Amino acid sequence: MWAIKCNKMLAVVFAAVFLIGGAGLAFAQAKTKVNVYTALEADQIKAYKDAFEKAYPDVEMAITRDSTGIITAKLLAEKNNPQADIVWGVAATSLLVLDAEGMLEPYAPKGLDAVKPFFRDSRNPPHWVGMDVWAATLCFNTIEAEKKNIPKPESWADLAKPIYKGQIVMPNPASSGTGFLDVSSWLQMMGNEKGWAFMDALHQNIGVYTHSGSKPCNLAASGEYVVGISFEYRASANKVKGAPIDLIFPKEGLGYDMEATAIIKGAKNMDGAKKLADWSVTKEANGLYARNFAVVALPGVGKPLEFVPADFEKRLVKNDFAWAAANREKILAEWNKRYNAKSEPKS
Amino acid sequence: MSAVAAAPARRSLDRDAWIARVAIAALAIALIVTVALPLYAMLSRGLESKSGAFVGFANYVAYFTTPGVGRAVVNSLVIALASTVVTVSVAFAFAYGLTRSHMPCKGVLKAVALAPLLAPSLLPGIALVYLFGKQGILKSLMFGQDIYGPIGILLGEVFYCFPAAILILSTALSLSDQRLHDAAVSLGASRWRIFRTVTLPGARYGLISACFVVFTLAITDFGVPKVIGGWYDVLAIDVYKQVVGQQDFQKGAVVSALLLLPAALAFTADFFVRRRQVALLSARSVAFRPRPERVRDGLLFIFCAAVALAILTVLLTAAGASFVKFWPYNLDLWLGHYDFNNKDGGGWRAYYNSVEMALWTATCGTAVVFLGAYLSEKSNLFAAGRATIRFLAMIPMAVPGLVLGLAYIFFFNDPANPLNVLYRTMAILVISTIVHFYTVAHLTAVTALKQMDPEFEAAGASLGVPWYTTFRRVTVPVAMPAVLDISIYLFVSAMTTVSAVVFLYAPSTALASIAVLNMDDAGDIAPAAAMAMMIVYTSGAVRLLHWLATRGLARRSQAWRGR
Numbered sequence: 001m002w003a004i005k006c007n008k009m010l011a012v013v014f015a016a017v018f019l020i021g022g023a024g025l026a027f028a029q030a031k032t033k034v035n036v037y038t039a040l041e042a043d044q045i046k047a048y049k050d051a052f053e054k055a056y057p058d059v060e061m062a063i064t065r066d067s068t069g070i071i072t073a074k075l076l077a078e079k080n081n082p083q084a085d086i087v088w089g090v091a092a093t094s095l096l097v098l099d100a101e102g103m104l105e106p107y108a109p110k111g112l113d114a115v116k117p118f119f120r121d122s123r124n125p126p127h128w129v130g131m132d133v134w135a136a137t138l139c140f141n142t143i144e145a146e147k148k149n150i151p152k153p154e155s156w157a158d159l160a161k162p163i164y165k166g167q168i169v170m171p172n173p174a175s176s177g178t179g180f181l182d183v184s185s186w187l188q189m190m191g192n193e194k195g196w197a198f199m200d201a202l203h204q205n206i207g208v209y210t211h212s213g214s215k216p217c218n219l220a221a222s223g224e225y226v227v228g229i230s231f232e233y234r235a236s237a238n239k240v241k242g243a244p245i246d247l248i249f250p251k252e253g254l255g256y257d258m259e260a261t262a263i264i265k266g267a268k269n270m271d272g273a274k275k276l277a278d279w280s281v282t283k284e285a286n287g288l289y290a291r292n293f294a295v296v297a298l299p300g301v302g303k304p305l306e307f308v309p310a311d312f313e314k315r316l317v318k319n320d321f322a323w324a325a326a327n328r329e330k331i332l333a334e335w336n337k338r339y340n341a342k343s344e345p346k347s
Numbered sequence: 348m349s350a351v352a353a354a355p356a357r358r359s360l361d362r363d364a365w366i367a368r369v370a371i372a373a374l375a376i377a378l379i380v381t382v383a384l385p386l387y388a389m390l391s392r393g394l395e396s397k398s399g400a401f402v403g404f405a406n407y408v409a410y411f412t413t414p415g416v417g418r419a420v421v422n423s424l425v426i427a428l429a430s431t432v433v434t435v436s437v438a439f440a441f442a443y444g445l446t447r448s449h450m451p452c453k454g455v456l457k458a459v460a461l462a463p464l465l466a467p468s469l470l471p472g473i474a475l476v477y478l479f480g481k482q483g484i485l486k487s488l489m490f491g492q493d494i495y496g497p498i499g500i501l502l503g504e505v506f507y508c509f510p511a512a513i514l515i516l517s518t519a520l521s522l523s524d525q526r527l528h529d530a531a532v533s534l535g536a537s538r539w540r541i542f543r544t545v546t547l548p549g550a551r552y553g554l555i556s557a558c559f560v561v562f563t564l565a566i567t568d569f570g571v572p573k574v575i576g577g578w579y580d581v582l583a584i585d586v587y588k589q590v591v592g593q594q595d596f597q598k599g600a601v602v603s604a605l606l607l608l609p610a611a612l613a614f615t616a617d618f619f620v621r622r623r624q625v626a627l628l629s630a631r632s633v634a635f636r637p638r639p640e641r642v643r644d645g646l647l648f649i650f651c652a653a654v655a656l657a658i659l660t661v662l663l664t665a666a667g668a669s670f671v672k673f674w675p676y677n678l679d680l681w682l683g684h685y686d687f688n689n690k691d692g693g694g695w696r697a698y699y700n701s702v703e704m705a706l707w708t709a710t711c712g713t714a715v716v717f718l719g720a721y722l723s724e725k726s727n728l729f730a731a732g733r734a735t736i737r738f739l740a741m742i743p744m745a746v747p748g749l750v751l752g753l754a755y756i757f758f759f760n761d762p763a764n765p766l767n768v769l770y771r772t773m774a775i776l777v778i779s780t781i782v783h784f785y786t787v788a789h790l791t792a793v794t795a796l797k798q799m800d801p802e803f804e805a806a807g808a809s810l811g812v813p814w815y816t817t818f819r820r821v822t823v824p825v826a827m828p829a830v831l832d833i834s835i836y837l838f839v840s841a842m843t844t845v846s847a848v849v850f851l852y853a854p855s856t857a858l859a860s861i862a863v864l865n866m867d868d869a870g871d872i873a874p875a876a877a878m879a880m881m882i883v884y885t886s887g888a889v890r891l892l893h894w895l896a897t898r899g900l901a902r903r904s905q906a907w908r909g910r
Contacts, residue, residue: 042691042869064854065691070592077594081762143676175592208495208577211868218870223482223675242677340415 031060034272037075039068039177040089040259041214041233044292051288052279059272067212068094068177075264079103085267086276091177092258093184095128096325104128105263105270109277119258119297128262131280132293135256135316136182137235137308138248139217139228150226156186156250159227160201168205169216170229174332177257178213178231183331184324185255185317196334203339221245233292236307247307253317257324259293363813364728371732374719378739380766381782386746388761389754393600410601419580420605426497426581427566427609430504434561435554437505438512441654444647445513446520447546449639451648457517459655461510462662465886467843467860470879471503472574473872474664482675484664495577503571506661508561515560519553520546523635552620559617563610567747570845574867582606583846586749590850596756603750614745662883669877684877691869692862693854698881701859704776705841712781712788713834717826720792721818725804744786748846755779756850771853779847784840788833795829796822827900835893839886 038045042065049061064084066074072094075084079101087095098104099121108125119130140152150167153159159168171179187195207225210216216228217235221243235247261280263273279285286298294312296302304310396402410416444450445457463471478485479494492498523546531541547554569583576584582602590599668674672681688694723736743751759770769775799822807817823830845860852858859882866875 043689046689062854070594073592073594077596210870212870215868215870218872222673222872224480242673244676337414 031058032269032272033060033062034269034276035083035085036061036063036276037071037084037087038063038065038089039071039091040065041292043237044233047291048285048288051284052276055279055282055284056272056275059275061276067175068180069173069175072097075103076101082264082266084264085269086261086263086273088261088276088280089131089259090262091180092128092130092260092321093180093324093328094177095260095262096321097328098262099127100325103265105265105267105273107263107274107277109261109274109281111278111281114299115281115297116299128260129277129281130258130260130297131285132289132297132302133256133258133295133313133316134178134181134231134233134293135254135312136178136185136250137217137230137232137254138250139220139230139235139238139243140246140248141220141223141226141244142246143244144223144226148226152246153227153248154251156198156252158250159205159229160198162204164205164227166205166207167226168202168229169207169210169219169225169227170202171213171216172209172211173335175211176213178229179209180324180328180332181255181257181319182229183335184327185253185319187331188320188323189252189255189317196338199335200338206339209339217245232294232305232308232312236305239307249309249312249315254315256316256319258321259289359813360811363815367722367726367814368729368732370718371722371726371729371736374715374722375732375735375739377715378719378736381778382739382742382785385751385754385758386742388757389600389750390604392597392757393604395597397597406597406601407604410598415580416585419582419585422497422580423566423582424609426500426504426572427562429497429501430508430565431558431562433501434505434508434512434565435516435557437654438509438516438557439550439554440647441651442513442516442520443546444651445517447523447635447637448644448647449637450644450651452652456651456655457513459658460513460651462658462887463506464510464839465843465883465890466662466665467845467863467879467882468503468507468568468570469574469845469860469863469867469875470665470883471506471661472499472571473863473867473876473879474661474668475499475502475575476872477664477668477674477876478660493577495575496579499575499577500572500579500581503575504565504568506658507568507571508564509658511560511564512557515557516550516553519550519556523549525633525635528635552623555620556617559613559620563613563745563747566609567606567749567846569749570864573864583747583749586753587849590753590756596753599753600757603747603753606747607745607750610747611745618741665876665883666880668873669880671873674873684873685881687862687866687874687878690862690866690871690874692865692878693857694862697857697862698859698878700773700856701842701882702885704773704780704856704858705838707773707777708780708841709834709838711777712784712837713830715781716785716788716833716837717792717823717830718818720789720796721822724793724796725801725822726814740789741786743782743784746783748783748844748848749850751779751783752847752850755847771851771856773856775851776848776856776858777841779851780841780844781837783844783847784837788836791829791833791836792826795826799825828897831893831897831900835890838889842882842886 040048045063045065049063053060064071064074068091071087071090075082075087075098078084082103087098095104104127106123106125106127109129112120112126112129115129121127121129138153145152148167150163153164170182173179173183183199186198189195190198210219213231214234216225217230217238218228219225220228220230221238221241232247235245239245239247261277263270263277267273281297283298283301286296286301289296290302292305294302294305294308304312309315393406394401394403396405441460445453475494477483479489479499480486483489483494489498527545527549528541531545536544567583569581569587572579572581572584573587582605586599586602586606589595589602669684670680670682672679672683687698693700719736719740723733723740726733755775758764759766759775761767769778803821804814804817807814807821843860845864848858849861849864852861859878863875863878863882866872866878
């Protein structure tokens, strides 16, 4: 009798070795899961996710979040066997890259008509639809600046001055969407040659290139560096938290990019993906985006962010998404060649 | 009559033997599938182009002609060598104090020395930022040097590798023959001479082993350089950059093969050195008993206490930092950093996933490892299968976690592989973690089993008791301390590991250690410290439970040892 029991025990042990995986699968049955790839900030996602899942109780979001560059690289790497159903809150310039690879499924979300024309792909049905705009903003630590007797920069040109040597942090454009919009806007604003010359000079002052677009502002907020080249949401959030920083909007104008949504061709959960695309253009969703960003896709919903000037939208420079997307790979290769040695891991 | 009785007994013996053979075969196959095939998949992928065509060493050539690669190789070697020298020297003196002196508080000191085992390797990096970063408490001690870079990596690696060195060296130093010391003293040898001619030679195999182990740990770790490496490129970071940052798996495979090289070399060398270690203690040996000596004991105590204090400082800094609202400008106490749900990395779910993963790893892993060790040591059937188990059980020690993780991507994410269903599940995290830590667990089990007389099996067999009954009723209870050691080792390792699982987790199976990594990446360093401390608290609490359990258990199941 013991023998029988022991046989069973052994059987269980071996079954366990090979079949624990089954348990993992069993959990996933109840709701339909939509695989979402996003570069949205982690502290924004929860509110969005809760609201969406409340509106569509039958769909559950499985979120893969990372920086823009990583998400883009991941999507490109998985091109032949896509894991994502929908890309949500990823830079429009990255979506154009995916679109050029034929990876996006055209879809007109319900309620598309209300969206400002600027915030959508002009084709019908559009391949992507925008959500909000985010733009370059400097975080300037006033306490550390005073200690080190460093003047407040007013412009991008100021940042290239030797007095800022080792005091500036910016995101690596290969991994961070914020980093890429900086580089792409400098090249568009100043022209190719002057743009790279400016970055060469700026490079002398950079302490470290970070992986994430938020980290430069976080590092400035905690006094590790004096100036963080970041974006307005993180800057405002840090100041609200009590960080001794000033938000600076360089006077030449602010580079920006657009967080946008696109369905992946061949999505396994096409229905769930469409529901999220629909929800993303609703007034409710835009209201939530507007808590974090001043400029959103639906007219009349956006409202100024704390510590961000009311004329924020006017300070944005011209950004040619098509140009930026077409040249993205070339720009990043050039950037890597010139500056990669100072970069933080994962870029 | 006797023939009639013998027939069923023979049949059941046959059947038992077949069960053993099947079990051996199943385990051998499981190890082939989880160790050999993935490594093969990875190494062969390094020789293929992105589209899968065979290109020979083209990827290697491409990699080596990238600017900055030579620097990463050199940096890795420098860091690993420096970490080895510092860690082994400090650990030798510490272990010497623990085993060869009469200094007070040995138990506490040893516990503190082993405490780094409870933390992911990201934790020392985070703590060093708070201690020596630009706003660090002890920044003045850096004399203007930057902690982000080689200095930071070195300090972090020493913290991370210290317990491994202590474990090896204190075992090596605790085995010594009193008669040799007595002879040396009566011959009038000076203390320095005794140290040189008796102590050091006796511990030389331990020293060599410790050097190899620390070197391998330091060159393959990526947690410390990830957090505090600054611009200082090392190979482990490069694998991660290629795979996660650029999704270039071919190049990742190339760097992995490079990383496999020093680790495999160190491992092979260590293996042969250990083989040559003949028994220092013969039956006639007298165990060495240190005599009290005021000055020596005092000095050793001061030294060990200083080291222990340094270790505690690192841990307490991370613990403290997780409660400070906004370092360095607002020092109010705050629990908000523990609100992981609004941060990168998967929130509290990641923590619970980690605990779940560690429980699965500890239970399934212990069962498989111990049964595997038992069958490979105590059975005499199916020699080829047992040899396979023994060989493959030793391989994981030489495979860095990052390499194992990448190998698993190649093997399990292949749509043609029927085991593809495991990809992106909890199961693959559990399997990879068991495999990653298989060797040490296996060796622990083998050591315990070797101490047991083979007569048990012989007696069981002659009584007609099936082997699995002997296993269950005799072997497992007698070897219970080892079984518990293995399970706690697997549990704690599963809680703290980053390297293999960082390539394998999916959004729904995010882990606490990886959340630490991701939060640090986003610049949320205080929450990263908080999550790292959650890991320390959990593995610490489980260790404590284990300690209480073994004490209770020792009294009951090990009563026979006292006779």
